[in-house]
Amino acid sequence: MHVLVTGAASMVGTKLVARLATDQSLCGQEIDRLTLLDVVTPDHPQGFGGACETAVGDLSDQTTSEAAISGRPDVIFHLAAVVSGEAELDFEKGMRANFDGSRRLFDLIRTAPDYRPRVVFASSIAVFGAPFPDAIADDFAPTPLTSYGTQKAMTELLLADYTRRGFLDGIGIRLPNIAVRPGLPNKAASGFFSSIIREPLAGAEALLPVEDTALQTHASPRAAVGFLIHAAGLKATSVGPRVNLNMPGVCCTISEQLDALRRVAGDKVASRVRHAPDPFVARMVAGWPSRFDPRRAHALGFSGERDFEEIIRVHIEDDLGGQYVS
């Protein structure tokens, strides 16, 4: 089996590729070839026995996208995206990367003779915009309040229509907030959901810009990789025409996140979080979807963590080698 990963150098992409390399198989078939694409050179995964090619470029570029699918990968994990903050600041860049790039990929598949790969598209809960019902089900209308969310929602529509017409075999998964993100803080406004766990475990202070009553749904990077892999193996007939799915996650308040941190790592670690209100971030967070009704995802066998303690333990295991600064 030949697998293509776009956005392979991203945080989730890197972890997905590592998992594929470790498993050496997908959907019960041996992976003998990996193609990794990103705007920066993706690393070759350690320990992978098959062929592995890396490519650098943007899918909205014809040559890049043609090269990416020239080997006719059987499964395509389409993760490549410009993040929400950047898509908001640079509208044209966001449209080009997030929408035009996806469309070009889909169109190259559509026009290739006798080719109908499984395409797993990493969408986002950013397709939703306030006001929200108590729990957002799959039939709640995407009315995004960011250009990023708009571009993801448009790509979801394309994915569904291309699947319906038999041009490709698509599944879109709307990832919840991914926590705990390893590494340095990034500029995403949602970054604090991770940094209030990651920094204290590293012995550093973290700032909490919102009230601790703020509610959000989280999945670990490991769970996100699990969703992607599970999606790759789903039968199209069991998904039906509504191919874009809300993923499950742990819905909790920040106060509950910090309680979990205290239980896992002790009072001293949890005390490294300092409340530093930022009205700008607070306003953004208030407009984000917080709670989902992922009954379709559950029925299709997707599963995330049970509670936020588990999410913290996954971070300590996967990213900290089992160690933290107590």
Add this chain to the structure above:
Amino acid sequence: MHVLVTGAASMVGTKLVARLATDQSLCGQEIDRLTLLDVVTPDHPQGFGGACETAVGDLSDQTTSEAAISGRPDVIFHLAAVVSGEAELDFEKGMRANFDGSRRLFDLIRTAPDYRPRVVFASSIAVFGAPFPDAIADDFAPTPLTSYGTQKAMTELLLADYTRRGFLDGIGIRLPNIAVRPGLPNKAASGFFSSIIREPLAGAEALLPVEDTALQTHASPRAAVGFLIHAAGLKATSVGPRVNLNMPGVCCTISEQLDALRRVAGDKVASRVRHAPDPFVARMVAGWPSRFDPRRAHALGFSGERDFEEIIRVHIEDDLGGQYVS
């Protein structure tokens, strides 16, 4: 005020232009200039005192779309579209006309300095796909089951994001089934909803391809024109960020349509409808949305007909000069 109508030679476009020419005003301002665009030459409206230019072409063509907005129209009624049957048969043509054409129009507006016209976009209930709740509200997710519906839903998302960002001032209205369509039968699968009224009133037999229990929501062409004109005058602040709205209509079964025909025009006219089951059409109709909850549209002052009798009377007045073959 300068008004641009795209799709000006379409059935609804022609009636909209006639109404604008008669009113000579829109949103309380005098119309001194009309620009009419379509793929076939639109007629100059009778009795219009201002300047009227017509243009022939497709919005996906750069020169055509640049010319269309070069006069910086204050209000743009964007009706141009390839119909659902054609968009399904010729995927690329549908994408080009329905999505790329709309995007080009919106992008030319976006990149024009100091220009932010009101754009009224004629969307469609085809953005929805079965299964449906009992009544489809504005927050029900568009999961179209046709490429036409997909292209309309993608354009709605663009319209909302471009409006949110201040690139233009958009409102999208999802038209229900338009009946009674005047003129010759067309090839739309939904055509029978009109022909079972129009043909009997013209003394001809009409075929009913589905059971008379089939439910659908209708508005007359006159009501559709009224929706477009009402949308042009709405304050953006009263609409909010969810700029795409389900329109009101008369929800009734075919049996109720025929009862209304009997009451308006008598038994002899109503007896000209013959049941000729067509399983292909019946399957399509079963997948169409039938009943809506247009509470947002009502709150914003949109109103359609009260019952199907009124829809028939509008047809007799507007299209038959008050006469029918009894």
